[in-house]
Amino acid sequence: MTVGDTGLVLVLNSGSSSIKFQVIDPVAGTAVVSGLVEQIGEPEGTIPDHAAGLHMIHQQLLDSGIDLGAIRAVGHRVVHGGTKFHSPTLITDAVLAEIERLAELAPLHNPPNAIGIEVARADFPDLPHVAVFDTGFFHSLPQAAATYAIDRDVAADYGIRRYGFHGTSHEYVSRQVAVLLDADLAELNTIVLHLGNGASASAVHGGVAVETSMGLTPLEGLVMGTRCGDIDAGVLMHLRRTAGMEVEQLDELLNRRSGLKGMCGINDFRELLEHIAAGSAPAKLAYDVYVHRLRKYVGAYLAVLGRVDAIAFTAGVGENVAAVREDALAGLDGLGIVVDPDRNRTGKGARIISADDSRTTVLVVPTNEELAIARAAWEFV
Numbered sequence: 001m002t003v004g005d006t007g008l009v010l011v012l013n014s015g016s017s018s019i020k021f022q023v024i025d026p027v028a029g030t031a032v033v034s035g036l037v038e039q040i041g042e043p044e045g046t047i048p049d050h051a052a053g054l055h056m057i058h059q060q061l062l063d064s065g066i067d068l069g070a071i072r073a074v075g076h077r078v079v080h081g082g083t084k085f086h087s088p089t090l091i092t093d094a095v096l097a098e099i100e101r102l103a104e105l106a107p108l109h110n111p112p113n114a115i116g117i118e119v120a121r122a123d124f125p126d127l128p129h130v131a132v133f134d135t136g137f138f139h140s141l142p143q144a145a146a147t148y149a150i151d152r153d154v155a156a157d158y159g160i161r162r163y164g165f166h167g168t169s170h171e172y173v174s175r176q177v178a179v180l181l182d183a184d185l186a187e188l189n190t191i192v193l194h195l196g197n198g199a200s201a202s203a204v205h206g207g208v209a210v211e212t213s214m215g216l217t218p219l220e221g222l223v224m225g226t227r228c229g230d231i232d233a234g235v236l237m238h239l240r241r242t243a244g245m246e247v248e249q250l251d252e253l254l255n256r257r258s259g260l261k262g263m264c265g266i267n268d269f270r271e272l273l274e275h276i277a278a279g280s281a282p283a284k285l286a287y288d289v290y291v292h293r294l295r296k297y298v299g300a301y302l303a304v305l306g307r308v309d310a311i312a313f314t315a316g317v318g319e320n321v322a323a324v325r326e327d328a329l330a331g332l333d334g335l336g337i338v339v340d341p342d343r344n345r346t347g348k349g350a351r352i353i354s355a356d357d358s359r360t361t362v363l364v365v366p367t368n369e370e371l372a373i374a375r376a377a378w379e380f381v
């Protein structure tokens with residue numbers, strides 16, 4: 001049997017000015033073609049809208065020589081599923097309308113997701129289209145973890161609760177941990193640290209998410225490339241009163257001019273490490289704040305879970321920056337967490353990096369959200 005004999009899935013991730021795509025063999029777990037169309041709707045670009053962007057993707061797929069007839073489903077990444085969508089959902093007109101309505105909760109993300117779905121349904125009208133939600137895995141959060149301590153009528157009226165994001169990655173990685181350790185998922189307590197441009201932590205008990213660091217929006221929690229993560233909400237009122245900042249300015253400040261970038265002007269971690277090596281004090285402080293926050297979350301989730309079998313690092317920083325893994329878990333021997341420096345600094349791909357006598361197994365587990373989406377969509381074929 002060769003790749004694609006059983007069928008392929010087209011996975012689309014539509015952002016405001018880009019569409020990422022992969023054609024995946026969900027059974028073999030391999031990507032057959034992948035690519036990215038950028039600068040959609042930007043003045044300097046030549047692609048006026050998402051329909052034109054998808055048209056280019058269609059052409060690239062034809063040029064790639066794969067058998068388009070083998071594509072049996074389209075999987076769409078959708079950021080916000082609100083309280084309604086918990087699991088991968090076959091897209092109908094009503095489902096699409098609901099995804100558009102949820103733009104209220106995710107104004108930057110759901111509108112381009114919905115447009116991507118709309119144009120893809122027009123281009124591939126005979127295929128099932130499946131939405132996979134970033135929030136889905138965190139539907140299971142216990143009420144005590146999901147509820148903000150504010151006036152409950154206000155919370156109810158405006159859908160204010162913790163939804164969590166990066167769920168596809170947290171679910172995929174927590175399951176991979178069980179596979180790698182040859183352990184029963186139902187028995188496993190895992191902390192997943194997804195450290196990319198966006199960053200989030202989760203606590204997973206028996207395959208079910210019980211805590212996560214992102215909240216109503218992907219702004220809460222860890223320090224990120226350009227987002228501040230946790231902050232005293234009083235800062236917003238203070239800046240409103242003293243600096244006269246409007247809501248759009250505050251939004252821009254906390255989402256785009258904060259995090260690593262805000263503290264030292266650099267949001268790319270590779271560059272950050274170069275600046276630290278060259279002696280930059282702001283870059284070093286930004287790194288220290290980043291690592292300190294990560295340690296706090298690990299400690300908090302140890303307490304939430306009571307016993308932790310595994311801690312898994314994933315995404316761009318989690319998979320590639322040994323120093324972050326080492327520094328975030330340094331000195332936790334007393335809690336049963338011992339990273340082996342050699343294992344941590346050498347090797348590639350999925351692997352164990354803790355010492356043999358570490359009670360908690362520490363791992364690097366590459367994430368693969370596209371494959372998880374492809375497999376979810378495949379269930380509908």
Ligand code: ADP
Pocket residue numbers: 195196197198225267268269270271315316317320321
């Ligand atoms: P996202 O999917 O959220 O855009 P990624 O998971 O690709 O993000 O992570 C991007 C981050 O990972 C960037 O800060 C980038 O610098 C960092 N990164 C990726 N590869 C490496 C590497 N080899 N060494 C250091 N940092 C890396």
